Amino acid sequence: MSSEFSTADQAAITSGGDFWHTAAVESAGIPAVTVTDGPHGVRMQASGGDLLAGVPATCFPPAVASASTWDPELLRRMGEALGDECRAQDVAVLLGPGINLKRSPLGGRNFEYFSEDPILTGVLATEWVRGLQSKGVGASLKHFAVNSQETDRMRVSADVDERTLREIYLRAFQRVVTQAQPWTVMCAYNKINGVYASENHWLLTEVLRDEWGFEGLVVSDWGAVVDRVKAIAAGLDLTMPGPDADGDAALCEAVEAGQLDPALLRASAQRVRDLVTKAGERPAGGYDAAAHHALAREIAGRSVVLLKNEGGVLPLARSGVSVAVLGEFARTPRYQGGGSSQITPTQLDDALTQITAATSAAVRFAQGYTVEEAGAAPAETDSQPDSSEAGSSGAGSSQPGEALLAEAVAVARECDVAVVFVGSVHETEGADRDSLDLPAAHLALIERVAAANPRTVVVLSNGAVLATKPWDESVPALVEGWLLGQAGGSAIADVLFGRVNPSGRLAETIPLKLADHPSYLDFPGEHGHVRYGEGLHIGYRGFDAREQPVAYPFGFGLSYTTFTYGTARAVATETGVEVRVPVTNSGGRAGREVVQAYVSLPGSRVRRAPRELKAFASVEIAAGETTEVVLGIDRGDLAYWDTRLGRWVVEGGDYLVSVGASSRDIRTEATVPVPADAARVPLTTESSVGEWFADPRGAQLLGEAFARAAAEASDGDAGPMSAMAADPAMLMMLGSLPLSRMATFPGSPLRADQLDKLVTEANA
Incomplete structure (x- = not known):
């Protein structure tokens, strides 16, 4: 780094210039570059003060859907398309992909994440990153790490044992970093075992850089940095957003006072500078919006999971079969979740229009519920009304609601097939869900329509799994449609009419009920801590370990063939x-x-x-x-x-x-x-007798000592411990006794002054 790049310049460049740009340093000839939200589209903020108002861009299926393709090559193509759109808008880094695991189905941001499994997540995300970066645009792998909930997300400590942390929650990050080298990694808001991710030297330096060989830049999530000096010392390079004059001054003062190694600040500033240089090498570009919409439609169609298809109700015939399309979501689609990933689409397909265009037979529509009714959760009661009561006193039976239900039932009776569109309404950054249930108005619609038409198909729109029992038993066909992006309406029609043979598979388990879930007792925590009590047994691992029945298992999905x-x-x-x-x-x-x-x-x-x-x-x-x-x-x-x-x-x-x-x-x-790895655990004085005997060299040395004790016992000169050592049954009882404590017993075959020599010989 050149000498004219002062400590003040270094501090300034390690915080943002504004909400979406790095800081320019004119004296050093360093321009600002643009970063913006992803991960399923380029969310470039439009002019004005509304952070969520974006320039139109292709809204690809969110990760909750694209993960169900189980197709890395398809994710790579999506990444390439996103790279083209970034270049068209002069974006240097797209903030994605999100690869935190779905620890609980209540996670409010689950729609942005791929799976409950680290291998599936890591493989898909690696190709997404490779595709994006092949276009000269940087990825930002997020949120590092253990960011599996929105409740108290800015402060909560994820308390998790090291084996679980390594094998489950860090494994996907490790794969993407080592195989795809994302330009940036974004640190999470939360703490890990009591230490903020932004200040976690073990996480950001020892693991990410020293073990995994990460070569890029660590950026904070927006507002994740509590202390700039501690963050730089831990290995974080760029604090966003900016500017942060107070933090810049604190860095300069810490360097001057000898409280921060100046080499650490120089290294972080150089990484920001390297990112800017790399971004400047990418060519400008454009993209074909129609082609990207077609790709979004292909991915969405491949994301659909057919959960049930009794009697071959699907696919629908393209002529001669009248179709009742029921539910406001068919006309007003839910296609993405809320928060920072919210994309303004270039166009938006709705299922009603696409179904009508797909068949020459009659298509009739009934609203079934209003968007406002869709937001109402089922009432918390000890018992639910039976089917005979649902029309008058059941959930969603207000006068307007009853009129909409009656209209939908009448339309369903008059058509050969009824397709009911229902789903969730609450998946957003910043808040977790409180239930897996469908809204009351949606449940009422399914129940009434299924009773009126035996050929009822239910299509779900949701950003995280929903409870399907027992209502799915009343319908012959169930389609998991997730949040499918801007082309989801076309994709649903493609699957319903068989233009696309469904091949989506569940990337997360659908439980029978929330209380069955492995995370149930330890989510979302309390008093600033959430205990990962299920350990390694996240998702299907936990269900399978307990032989727990589920509604639909991980990896499940039907097809129109066998x-x-x-x-x-x-x-x-x-x-x-x-x-x-x-x-x-x-x-x-x-x-x-x-x-x-x-x-x-x-x-x-x-x-x-x-x-x-x-x-x-x-x-x-x-x-x-x-x-x-x-x-x-x-x-x-x-x-x-x-x-x-x-x-x-x-x-x-x-x-x-x-x-x-x-x-x-x-x-x-x-x-x-x-074959096994060479992996011998050194023996110590605190190793148990059983552990010594499990080690070949330890067993030899300890066996010799016990043999001498047994010989003494036969002469009648040994104490009680030597006699125990001579009895195989009693020796088993000694198996859990640390060697150091065995030596303290009267008459022990080992003396305390022998132990160090024994350990040295065992580990030689």
Whole structure:
């Protein structure tokens, strides 16, 4: 860094110039560059004071939908398109993707996040970043880390053990950083185990840079920095927004007083400068709005998950079958959540228009509920009215509401098929949900229409999972439509009429009820702390560990065709495990199958989930054809975090690879021996007798000591501890006794002055 770049300049450039720009330093010839919100569109703030009013841009499906494609290549194409739109608006860094895990289905920002699984999240996000950055636009991987709720999000401490932190909540970040090198990583608002993410040296420097080799810039979430000096010392480079004159002055004073190493401030300033230089190298560009809308439609169609289709109600015929389209969401679509990711779309498709255009038969519409009614949550009562009461005294039965329901029922009776559009109304940054239930007016509409027309299809619009039991038992077809972006209306019509064969799969479990969820007792915490009490057993891992029934399992999704699996074969390689399985499209339509490989290690020495996703592939297969699907499992993804050694360890043994169509639909299995990593835990005086005997060298040395004691016991000269050591049954009782304490017992076969020598010999 040149000498003319003063300490004051360095401080100034490490905070923003305004809300959406870095600070320019004219004396050093450093211009400002633009950063703006993503992650499913380019949310460039329009002129004026409204932060959420944006310049029109393609609103692609949010992550809650795009993750259900289980297709990394599709996410890469989305990233490329976002890169083109960023270049068209002179944006240097797009703030995304969001890869925090969906710890609870109540998370208000779940619609911006991919999954409850770190492998699925990491693989999809890696390709999103690669696509965006291939266009010369930087990604901002967020929110680092353990940002899984909106309640008290600016202050709450996520209290989580290190193994869970490493294997679950940091694993996706590690994958994206090491494989895609995002230009920036955005630190979260919250604390991790009592330390703010913005001030967490272990997180931002020791893990992110020293262990993972991150080469880019760490930027704060907007307003996440509490203390600029502590933040720079921890490894944060750019505080947003700005300017922050007081923070700049505090940095200069800390350097002058010797309270902050000037090299740290120089390094942060240089990283900002490097980012600006890199951004200046990208060419200007434009984009084809119609082509991007078509891509948004393709992704949305691939995101739809068919949950139920009894009797082949779907796909709908394109002629000769009259359709009742019911529910205001068909006409006024919900297509994204609220908050900083809210995009102003270039156009907006609604399902009613698209369904009408897709068929030559009659299409009739009834509103069913108002947008205002949709916002009303079900009443909290000890019992719900039965179906005979729902029309008059049930939820949503106000006079206007009853009139809308009666109209919808009348239309449903007069048509061959009824398609009911319902969903959630509350997914937004800044607030968590308080229920998984549909609004009362929506539940009433489903109940009344299903009673009037046995061929009822329910289409959901929601940013996080909704409870579907017991009402889904009354309808033959259920379509999970998520929040699908600006082309969602077209995509829904594509799926309903079979122009697109549904291939979406659930990236999160749908529980029977909220109380079943692994996070239920520890979300969202209290008094500034949230305890991650379920540990490793997030999402499907917890449901499977408890053998808990669910409404629809992780990875689940139906198709208009069927797939059969042959016998899986698995072999260990230098880089991991290769799995091969023949998959046949045994139905009459071309379609996609998402082949999923889950791994377990029976008899593992450490606690594990019954099965964990380790590889997957979305494969297009023509009707009647067979494809050999090859899945590669990285050896590193088989490792667990050994807290004793402070590193990743692959435990040796016969791993069970279960291949199937969901975490609960395993079609074929294979066992593969995997060699162990060299991982010996050093013995200490605090190691137990059992641990000493479990170690070959320790067992030899301790065995010799006990043998001497046993010999003495046979001569009648030994004390009671030596006699116990000579009895195998009694020796088992000593297994949990630390060696140091054993030496304190009268008559012990070990003396305290022997222990250090014993430890030295054992670890030599």
